[in-house]
Each structure stands twice: as structure tokens, then as C-alpha cells.
Amino acid sequence: MIIDTLKGQEDDNQYTNFNFLDNGGMxxxxxxxxxxxxxDVAVKLIAIPREEVEDLLSRELIVSEELAxxxxxxxxxxxxxxIHGNDYFYIVxxxxxxGNLIKRIKKDIPYDTCIKMFLDLLEGLKVLHTKVIHRDLKPGNILVNSDDTLLITDFGLAKFVGERTKTKSFKGAGTIPYKSPECWLMQDNQIQMDIYSLGIIFYQILTGELPFNGQTEQEWQDFHIYEQLPNIDNKRPGxxxxxxxxxxxxxxKRAKERYANVDDIINAINQSIEQEKERNAVFERLAEKGHKKSEETKQAELKQQQELEKKEKFKKLVKMHIQELKEKIKLQxxxxxxxxxxxxITFRDNGLTLRSTADKFSLNLNTMRAFFEFFDYEAINEFEKDKIETSNMDQIRRHGGIIAQxxxxIFKQKNIVFLGKVSTNYFNPKINGTLGFNLVLVLEPGEIYADxxxxxxxxxxFSDSSKKEYCLDLQExxxxxxxxxxxxxxxxNYKELEDSHIHRIIEELIEFS
Structure with missing residues (x-):
């Protein structure tokens, strides 16, 4: 496209000598x-193909003018x-x-330089989030100033914070290697999308490469939704x-488990800087060991999910949550x-397989034991089927047919999908019985992961006995x-699992050992 001149703030022919540089985001x-x-200046031209989307395309102008x-x-x-009969917005x-950050990413960037890059991007995103969600963060949309400062650009896909999602607002937009799970799943836009993309960029800056290498869009989608990031130690030790x-x-993977805002990340980065200044050999060794253990809890991943109701995929889901629970307890x-x-206290694992219907592990202190065991994957479904069959047979017997569904x-009402129990091997006179509780896995409608x-x-x-804090076998x-x-x-007492429940078991083991 040939451009002779464009109007500026101070002159009708303020901008001349145009040379094509690149295709931008929009x-x-x-x-x-x-x-x-x-x-010299950079001039971006954004076509206005239809009058009804002009408001959408003008968002970059608004963001660019209002944010400094x-x-x-x-x-x-x-x-x-x-130009040539076509309408355009232009931004000078x-x-x-x-150039952009793509040219700067390489292996073994000095660590202090990496941290400076992180803070540059976080400071820019912090200001950006006062108005919009960027939704297309990637190295190509990050420019480099003459003093090596990084600057975020290209707000063409940005969505105003608090704005309701519309069909024409590019819901789910973004660049494949940096798209968050909820972006792939076309869920509501939120600032955690940008935080996820920036986390991928941070990984890339530290290691010189992307964490994943998909050959197809489906592979990229599977990576982002189901695969944990590879351990950075394998690509950049230290x-x-x-x-x-x-x-x-x-x-x-869960947006709600990411940082709530950019300030929290900046604070965490600054804390890491202070820790680096004060660390000693013992503390760092323990921290590295703790991180390694933490990373192990994230290795159990779900494979491609097409239908959540299929038995094998449900088993994979349950397996992941059992493993998460194990790792949570190991950390305690x-x-x-x-x-x-x-x-x-020692941890003894009897193994976890997709075929097992009674997976078990235990906590051991001297002769005291706390047993964790899980019931059959199909227990609740079978119970529901039996309930329906019994009701139908009763209606047929009484009325000659089924007159009501x-x-x-209560399991359906509370979205309970899987059960287990925790029990101990000693009598506690304070509760007049054996300490224990049942484990209940709840999967809310529309969610991928359970709690x-x-x-x-x-x-x-109303009972003849006075036992407290005990569990029940499956049928009971x-x-x-x-x-x-x-x-x-x-x-x-029915409530979400907290660390205090695990602490209660540990405390009992100690007291009665």
C-alpha cells in the first residue's frame, strides 16, 4: 500500500516518507x-471493514491515548x-x-537481566490492567527501547476490564503458544489470562525456549490444558x-489459583530478590528440595478429554486428585x-492404578497408623442406578407402571462423584472411638477439576452411643x-478439606504413639 502523507497534531502533512515495516496484530x-x-515514527494502520465493528477496532486508540x-x-x-477508498484508523x-523481544530471547540470558525484564513487563501490565486485558501477550508484542527497557504494545485485541463479553469481542483470542487454558475453552475474559501468558514468556526468557513444542493446534491445546510446565531445572539449573x-x-491450570493481580507478582519477585541477597547454603538447599517436591505434585496430568462422562477419563481425573492429596500430605x-x-512420620504407598478399586496409603508413627483408602470408582453411579431401579420396581409393584421420575x-444435589475414608488403628477415649473421616470428591457442573x-x-x-469424629464404610x-x-x-460435619484436617491426623499419631 502506498501512503504519501498523513495528518498530525501540528500539521496536515506532518508524516511522510512511509516504508512498510511489518504486519501487526490487527x-x-x-x-x-x-x-x-x-x-522517525512508527505508524500502524488498522482497517475498518464494517461500521458496526468500528467501536471494537478503536479500543487500541483509546488505550494508547489514555495509558502512559x-x-x-x-x-x-x-x-x-x-486510502484508496478504504477507511483506516492510524496510530502514530x-x-x-x-525491534521486539523475539530478537533478544536466547539461551543463558544473565539472571539479573531476566529479572529486570520480568519487572519491566509487570510494571507495564500493571498500568495496562487499570483499563484493559491485553489478551495477546507474546514476545512479538513487546518492544525494546534504546536503554533495553521492555515496552508492551499492540492492544488491538484488548478487552476493557469489567466489559461484558460480546460475540465480536474476540473471546478466546490470543497467540497459540501463549494462550491460557480458559482462553482455549472460550471462557470469560479476565486478567488471569494475561498473567498466564506472561508466565509462559518468563519461562521462555529464562530458558531461551518455549516450554512446549506442539506440531498442531490440537497438540498446543492439550499442552496448555493438561500438561504442567517442564521443570526449569532441566533447562536452566540454579x-x-x-x-x-x-x-x-x-x-x-486453574485461573483462580493464579495471582489475583500484577502487584502480587511484583511483590513476590521483590521478595525473591531479597531472599537471594540473604540466602545461605542451607536455606537454598532446603528451598530447592521443597520446590522439587512441589513440582512432583503437578506431574499427574489428564490426557485429552473429549467426553468427561467416559469412565476412563473419570478415572484419570480421580487419579490426579488422589495424587494431589498424597503430595499435599507428604508436604505436611x-x-x-x-x-x-x-x-x-513415614508415608507408605500401596500404589495407585486406574484399575484399582481400593487404592490405599498410610501414615505411620511407631505402631500407630492412619489409613487412607478409596472406594470403587463406580460406587456412587451404581448406588444411583440401584436407587432408580428400586424406585421403578416399587412403582410398578404398587401402580402397575412408572408414574414419577x-x-x-443428595449425592447428585451436592455433586459428589467419588468417596474414600481415613481411619486410625487405635482407640481414643476422648471421642469414645477410633478417629476418622470420609473423603468426598465434589465436581461442580461445568468444571474440569474437582475439590x-x-x-x-x-x-x-437419638443414639445409644456417643462416638465422635468417625468415618463410615462405603455402604454405611x-x-x-x-x-x-x-x-x-x-x-x-461436612466441609471443604483444609490443612487442619491433615494436622488433626498428625496430632493424633503423635499423641498416641
Whole structure:
């Protein structure tokens, strides 16, 4: 496209000598000369194909004009023009001849330089998030200033914070190697999308390469939704544990588990800097060991999911959550063991397979045991089927046919999909029985991942006994749990699993050992 001249703020022919530079995110980029200020500029042209999307395309102008930061591209002037009968927005910005971040990424960038790059990008994103979600962060959209400062640019896909998603607002947009899981799944736009993309960029800056190498779009999608980032130690040994944990949290599969805002990441990075200044050999060795253990908890990944209702995929989901629970408990044990010289608690794993219907592991302290075991994968489904069959047969027997559908059980109402139990091998007189509780896996509608809950039973005044804090076997649980929410001999404390429940088991083992 040939451009002779464009109007500027100070002159109708302020910009001349146009030369094509690149294709931008939503338009063409040219270099030009500013005749008034006597310096070169970058000019981006964004076509306006239809009048009804003009508001969408104007967002970069609004963002560029309203946001100012040393870490965001500097905008001089914005306007509209017609070239060869076609309408365009044009944005005149400072020209950065040093190019973009793609040219700077390589192996073994000095660690201090990496940290400076991180903070440059975080400071820019912090200002950007006061107005918009960028939604297309990638090295090609990060420019380099003459003093090596990094600046975020190309807000063409940006979405205003708080703005409701519309069909024409590029929901799910982004560049494949940097798209967050929720972006692939076309979920609501939120700032955690940018935080995920920036975490991938941080990984790339540290290691000189992307964490994944997909050959097809489907492979990239599977990587982002189901695969944890490869351990940075394998590609760049010596990165502080705190920084690796920051990147792991930024790229967590669950958006709600990432940082809530950019300030929190900046604070974490600054904490890591202070830790590096003060660290000693012992602390670093322990931190590295802790990070290695933390990374092990993230290795169990789901494979490609096409239908969540299929049995094998459900088993994979359950397997992942059991493994997460194991690793969570191991970390608690490790924390306790690191603070005592002897009387250590050990973890014994009986193995976890997709075919097993009674996976088990235990915590051991001298002769005391706490057993964790899990019931059959199909237990609740079989119970639901039996409930429906029994109801149907009863209706047929009484009325000669099925006159009403069986109502949802409490398991369906509470989205309970899997069960297990925790029990100990000693009598506790304080609770008049054996300490224990049931483990309940809850999968909310529309969610990919589930959450663990705890059901701890106790006898009520309607019972002849007075046991407290105990668990039930599978059949007892299926029969008694629905009755616990009405007047019954057994009641239940039902809540989400917390660290305090694991601490309770550890405390019991110590007390009775």
C-alpha cells in the first residue's frame, strides 16, 4: 500500500516518507518521518471493514491515548484516514529500531537481566490492567527501547476490564503458544489470562525456549490444558526456588489459583530478590528440595478429554486428585519431620492404578497408623442406578407402571462423584472411638477439576452411643449420609478439606504413639 502523507497534531502533512515495516496484530506497521519534530515514527494502520465493528477496532486508540507508562509503547497521535477508498484508523507511535523481544530471547540470558525484564513487563501490565486485558501477550508484542527497557504494545485485541463479553469481542483470542487454558475453552475474559501468558514468556526468557513444542493446534491445546510446565531445572539449573514457584503459580491450570493481580507478582519477585541477597547454603538447599517436591505434585496430568462422562477419563481425573492429596500430605509430613530430630512420620504407598478399586496409603508413627483408602470408582453411579431401579420396581409393584421420575439423591444435589475414608488403628477415649473421616470428591457442573471435602460423623442424642469424629464404610456412608441432614441418630460435619484436617491426623499419631 502506498501512503504519501498523513495528518498530525501540528500539521496536515506532518508524516511522510512511509516504508512498510511489518504486519501487526490487527493491521500494517510502517516507518515514517515526522517533519515537525524531525524524527522517525512508527505508524500502524488498522482497517475498518464494517461500521458496526468500528467501536471494537478503536479500543487500541483509546488505550494508547489514555495509558502512559515507561513500560508501555509511547503514542503521539491517533486519527482516521481514507486510502484508496478504504477507511483506516492510524496510530502514530514512537519508533523503536531495536525491534521486539523475539530478537533478544536466547539461551543463558544473565539472571539479573531476566529479572529486570520480568519487572519491566509487570510494571507495564500493571498500568495496562487499570483499563484493559491485553489478551495477546507474546514476545512479538513487546518492544525494546534504546536503554533495553521492555515496552508492551499492540492492544488491538484488548478487552476493557469489567466489559461484558460480546460475540465480536474476540473471546478466546490470543497467540497459540501463549494462550491460557480458559482462553482455549472460550471462557470469560479476565486478567488471569494475561498473567498466564506472561508466565509462559518468563519461562521462555529464562530458558531461551518455549516450554512446549506442539506440531498442531490440537497438540498446543492439550499442552496448555493438561500438561504442567517442564521443570526449569532441566533447562536452566540454579534458578531460585521462589522464582520457579512464581512461574508455576502464574501458569496454574486453574485461573483462580493464579495471582489475583500484577502487584502480587511484583511483590513476590521483590521478595525473591531479597531472599537471594540473604540466602545461605542451607536455606537454598532446603528451598530447592521443597520446590522439587512441589513440582512432583503437578506431574499427574489428564490426557485429552473429549467426553468427561467416559469412565476412563473419570478415572484419570480421580487419579490426579488422589495424587494431589498424597503430595499435599507428604508436604505436611515433611514440614513436621524437618522440625524434629526423631519420631518421624513415614508415608507408605500401596500404589495407585486406574484399575484399582481400593487404592490405599498410610501414615505411620511407631505402631500407630492412619489409613487412607478409596472406594470403587463406580460406587456412587451404581448406588444411583440401584436407587432408580428400586424406585421403578416399587412403582410398578404398587401402580402397575412408572408414574414419577426418581428425584435426585443428595449425592447428585451436592455433586459428589467419588468417596474414600481415613481411619486410625487405635482407640481414643476422648471421642469414645477410633478417629476418622470420609473423603468426598465434589465436581461442580461445568468444571474440569474437582475439590476434596470432608464428612466427619458423630452420634446425636437419638443414639445409644456417643462416638465422635468417625468415618463410615462405603455402604454405611451411602445409607447414612442422606439421613444426616434430618433428625437422625447420626449427624455429620461436612466441609471443604483444609490443612487442619491433615494436622488433626498428625496430632493424633503423635499423641498416641
Amino acid at each position: 493491521g500494517y506497521v510502517y516507518t515514517a518521518h515526522d517533519n515537525v519534530n524531525n524524527h 507508562s515507561p513500560y508501555l509503547v509511547e503514542t503521539h497521535y491517533c486519527d482516521k484516514t481514507t 507511535q514512537k519508533y523503536y529500531p531495536e 534458578v531460585p526456588a521462589k522464582v520457579k514457584q512464581i512461574i508455576s503459580k502464574m501458569t496454574n 509430613i515433611k514440614e513436621y519431620n524437618s522440625r524434629v530430630e526423631d519420631n518421624h 426418581t428425584s435426585d439423591s 476434596w471435602y470432608v464428612a466427619s460423623f458423630y452420634d446425636t442424642g 456412608f451411602l445409607n447414612e449420609f442422606p439421613l444426616c441432614f434430618v433428625m437422625h441418630t447420626v449427624a455429620v
